[in-house]
Amino acid sequence: MKFSIHLCWIWFLMTILLSGGIAQISNFPNPPILFDPPMSPRIANYEINVRLIPEDRRLEGQQILTWKNTSDDEISELQFHLYLNAFRNSKSTFMIESGGVHRGFQLSEEGWGYIELNEIFLLPEPNSDLTHPMLPRLLAEETIKGEDLLPTMEYIHPDNPEHIHDKTVIRLQLPRSLAPGEAISLFFDFTAKLPEPPFARTGAKEEYFFVGQWFPKIGVYTDTGWNCHQFHRNSEFFADYGVYNVWITVPAENILGATGLPVSDPIINDDGTATHFYHAEDVHDFAWTTSPEYVEFTGKVQDVDIRVLMQPDHKDQGPRHIAAAKVAISHFQDWYGDYPFPNLTVVDPRRGAKGSGGMEYPTLITAGTIYGIPEGIRPVEMVIIHEFGHNYWYHLLASNEFEESWMDEGINTYTEIQIMNDAYGPVGDMFDFLGIRLNDLQLNRMQYLSGPDYDPVLKKAWEFYSSRSYGINSYARPGITLTTLQNYLGWDKMLEIMRT
Structure with missing residues (x-):
């Protein structure tokens, strides 16, 4: 009897809490139309309502995925990435391959992360x-009407069948096949916990949160079936384009940055939180960050608004970050083609949270700096140019980072080398301090020569001999190879090729 009474009280409290969140997301206007006609097929479209519980590093979310079958096949199952489960235990594929270390960073003893799916309909x-989100209307209903797919969920291991404890990929069986051209919408309720400190691009450190690869994310259906790899130490991502409508509830004093654009001012809630509504079109991912300590800088170059979120101990470098973003945007637009989005946000990770640095998401990138770095030492500029470049090579090119990492990292390294030299060269574009001058090209050549014969360039990211070989063959080697090709063809011809 006590159990039943407790259940009733829990249900009553949940109804009150959720009704507040539902009312708030219903009070926002419909998002604007950014691109008419659309720039992509919009295969995978997400509506997500997420609440951050900062003291537990926890996310509580509801999501609608609307997915369209653009293939000629009848599809009887769907496959999804659950990336945060890479940090669930020491037996995931990621942790087995990395030994618990990524880019020199590792989790704290209590810093494990995960994602759990509570409901799937x-x-x-x-x-x-x-253009008219369904999620606010759906959450306003007393019950979710639909067919329960949670019993059909199965963890699968398409790359490493021996990693039986890996939980980064699931399969859902559909009750009936999805015909070519047909679309479906699925509702998810999920709970996630972020790793601490930030690890492999995502996580939390005290008041700082960088939230990437955080929601159930559908794989890509190709001519050969589902492309939905386990999360590996050296792999990044591959996804279809779509529209994202995301409501994010965080402490009211926090500053928030995210993929896309805010639809309106945040709504302040009675519980000391604020709900923000962001909208993005024709992107294939969505990340966000929040902290009460960010110091905000703004600028504009050409037709792009720039926002930089700096840590207070680095705030003197805010103008430097703005200047580097202007260099990146103007060079890419002048040389390689239009950046179609109206904005860019650059994030400076917190001290002790560098595992979230140097990463790219659509319209949102992370950099990374240290206190007092001289202006002639330019890793900050290089990282901002590189990470912004991924909005072209990968975000617009739509390559598969799992299987052909050189197509984004290598091409991007080449363009980074050219922009660094044009903006800060011709000598010492990367390092010009105390009489020592080094160019970005020279540093990439040194990296390549440190291990030129481990592997060919074309390999799946997790199949390289080592992380060192992955770095050489994904970044440095194709970067200097394309520079060599430019030397043969000439700048004008190479630019013509790159713009084609």
């Missing part, structure tokens, strides 16, 4: 109008 009808 196949909704009766797909959302046919992506």
Whole structure:
């Protein structure tokens, strides 16, 4: 009897708490239309309502995925990435391959992360109008109507069948096949916990949160079936384009940055939190960050608004970050083509949270600096140029980072080398201090020569001999190879090729 009474009270409290969140997301206006016509097929479209519980590093989320079958096949199952489960235990594929260390960083003893799916429903009808989100209306209903798919969920291991404890990929069986051209909408309720300190691009450190690869994310259906790899130490990502509508509730005093654009001012809630609503179109990922300590800087170059979120102990470098972003945006637009999005946010990770530095998401990148770095030492500029470049090579090129990492990292290293030299060269573009001058090209050549014969360039990211070989063959080697090709063809011809 006590158990039943406790259940009733828990249900009552949950109803009160959730109704507040539902009311708030219903009070936002519909998002604007950014691109008409769309720039992509919009295969995978997400509506996500997420609340951060900062003291536990926990996310509580509800999500609608609207997915369209653009293949000629009838599809009877869906596959999803659950990236945060890479940090669930020491037996995941990521932790086995990395030994618990990534880019020199490791989790604290209590810093494990995970994602749990609490509910999955196949909704009766797909959302046919992506400009009008379905999630606020759905959450306002007393119950979710649809077919329960949670019992069909199965963890699978497409790359390493022997890693039986890895939980980064799932399969869902559909009750009926999805015909070519048909779309469906699925509802998820999920709970996630972020790793601490930030590790492999995502996580928390005290008041600082950088939230990447945090929601159930569908794989890519290709001509050969599902492309949905386990999360490996050396792999990054591959996803379809779509529209994202994301409501994010964080402490009211926090500053928030995210992929896309805010739809309106945040709504302040009665519980000391604020709900922000961000909208993005024709992107294939969504990340966000929040902290009460960010110091904000803004600028503009050409037709792009720049926002930089600096840590207070680095705030004197805010103008330097703005200047580097201007260099990146203007060079890419002048040389390689239009950056179609109206904004860019650059994030300076917190001290002790450098595991989230040097990473790219659509319209949102992370850099990384140290206190008092001289202006002639330019890793900050290089990282901002490089990470912004990924908004072209990968985000617009739509390559598969799992299987052909050189196509984003290598091409991007080449363009980074050219921009660094044009902006800060011709000599000492990377390091010009105390009479020592080194160019970015020279440093990449040194990296390549440190291990030129481990592997060919074309390999799946997790199949390289070592992380060192992955870095050489994904970044440095293709970067200097393309520079050599430019030397043969000439700048004008190479620029013509790159713009084609």
